[in-house]
Amino acid sequence: MNKVYIAGIGQTPVSESWDKSLKELAGDAGLMAMNDAGIGYPDALFVGNMMAITANHQAQLGTLMADWLGFHHKPAISIETACSSGSAAFRMALMAIASGELESALVIGAEKMTDSPGDEITASLATAADAELEADFGLSFVGLNALLMRRYMYEYGWEHKDFANFSINAHANAMHNPNARFQEPITIESFKKSPMISDPINLMDASPVSDGAAAIVLTSHPIQNGHKGVSVIASSSMTDTLSLQHRKADTGLTAAETSAKTAYSQAGLQPHDMGLFEYHDAFSIMAALSLEAAGFCAPGEGPKMAIDGKIKIDSEIPVATMGGLKARGHPVGATGIYQLVEATLQLRGLAGANQVKRAKYALTQNIGGSGSNIVTHILQAE
């Protein structure tokens, strides 16, 4: 597949938004990315979103955003793979450009979750699980992750507090990100004292329900936008069984592992070449499993990397460099684009206090469902 370039990026603050609708948030991010690229209207619009039809009573969000942004008579679609919808939309845009059909595209990831009562959002999130085999029996999405975490603790002998450093690191990084939902640090004590949600997952293990939108303009050729160029050198997507009960591995994210290996192979690179890893820390158990699946440590050793400080900005593999899902926030359909926008900021050298040192290659991995839909990308500073 031909190389594709990131020509513009935009993001709104992740928040509980009372003064902007889903359309306005997505529009703001889209306009920022278009202004950043400075090429006028791209050829098409791709929107990653999970739950607008339930949370906002709005289907065909792609068409709505094309209308709102003034994409007159251009194509627009919505793409959905639960929590990996954002990067799945990005990947579709990549292929559409590589096909020669488009020269440029705007990709928006957007979600507005806080307009709905908590029970409705819990129900909407549960649709990411297998309706017949999981959700219909009352398993919530956090419940599924709790099963994974409990099993992982049993298999590898970790205690709940051993996961604290994933969240502490995410909050520490979010302190310097003006777009992050939570810009305050947390400690091991506050982690331990946090209220239980679904044993063993407590509030500090979990990413927050949020509103937000992020956007990227992709082009078939490099453009001059005043920033260091960034290109996409690997794109790999894979699925696993939707239900946890059918997985061959009790805890390991085998589709994430295979997707990461495929991406490394496409780029001709190894894990140690990566200058940062925007991982999918929707829950602290997912942070541990993602580190392992992406080849940064052996199965069962994720928490040790966090405890040893090997995931900090200036360490072995900086993760969640702008706060991650845990502290930047997790507006589900937008998250994949936030990851890619943040990785681009790092490769452009514009990540401020959180700037990583080796800003040549960035790995992003977005996970839909409990490890069932994986989208992995590697970006390169030109």
Added chain:
Amino acid sequence: MNKVYIAGIGQTPVSESWDKSLKELAGDAGLMAMNDAGIGYPDALFVGNMMAITANHQAQLGTLMADWLGFHHKPAISIETACSSGSAAFRMALMAIASGELESALVIGAEKMTDSPGDEITASLATAADAELEADFGLSFVGLNALLMRRYMYEYGWEHKDFANFSINAHANAMHNPNARFQEPITIESFKKSPMISDPINLMDASPVSDGAAAIVLTSHPIQNGHKGVSVIASSSMTDTLSLQHRKADTGLTAAETSAKTAYSQAGLQPHDMGLFEYHDAFSIMAALSLEAAGFCAPGEGPKMAIDGKIKIDSEIPVATMGGLKARGHPVGATGIYQLVEATLQLRGLAGANQVKRAKYALTQNIGGSGSNIVTHILQAE
């Protein structure tokens, strides 16, 4: 964009399905298409669907179908553009193959609407309109089409009965389609006596809420499957404003017109070259507007073509050759794939009693919302 080939097709009967779930319907269609192609597992799965998250409490239908069909560790996504979701998914698969990233893909369009109470389905269908500007004020989707029809009748002087021949033709063709929802003929009298739904749209102007799934295997190269080869020689998608009130044209489907013109231009062909037209007759007003937008007659003359018999199988431009949305049925996210499957049957020369004579080129046009998201394809018999 490189030419892409239709290697396999499958479809379930359109019905009110009590013994098969959404997953089973979609799986049956997918397996039929895979058996027809005979190339084993394609490289990826694309699902077109509008309302699984509301009607079936299931997001990431792409992942679920990859799981159900045994696409181990392969990519899968869901694509949504309201009623044009099926052909939007088909177009994404086309571009993914043309990019070189995939050599083959399975595209499934699926919808199961009849498990939900009528008011819930009406609410789900209304999400295809603009939530803030239309649906929130109580406008249903049929209500929007009624506004369009009323205005069209006012502008061009047609009476309600003048639309009857669209529905009569659809039912006449569906009599010979074992997969059609309604296999009985209707008459001008039954059309006139049919109960009013949303004045001037009565029951015989409207396509039925239905369950169904259709599927296509696409390949980068022609394969030998025992049938006449069929390729995709044009693919064009365009959006218009989501809300009717913002349209420049009172009734004309300008995005559909531009999309059709672009497709003709891509193929180097004209309307009169088409051997059939699978149009989007969700309502009889859409049948009239589609004929006009696709260049088969001037604005306001759609009903005359139907009255003059120029849309029948053996006439100027055969439409809805297997019953169309009106009589084959309209499981919304599946409809675009049904259209493409039926066009393929015609180009293979396998349309039985409904076989058109000039089976060289087929035009399909799928419409999401009230003319807001258009996907047009031209298929060619090799």
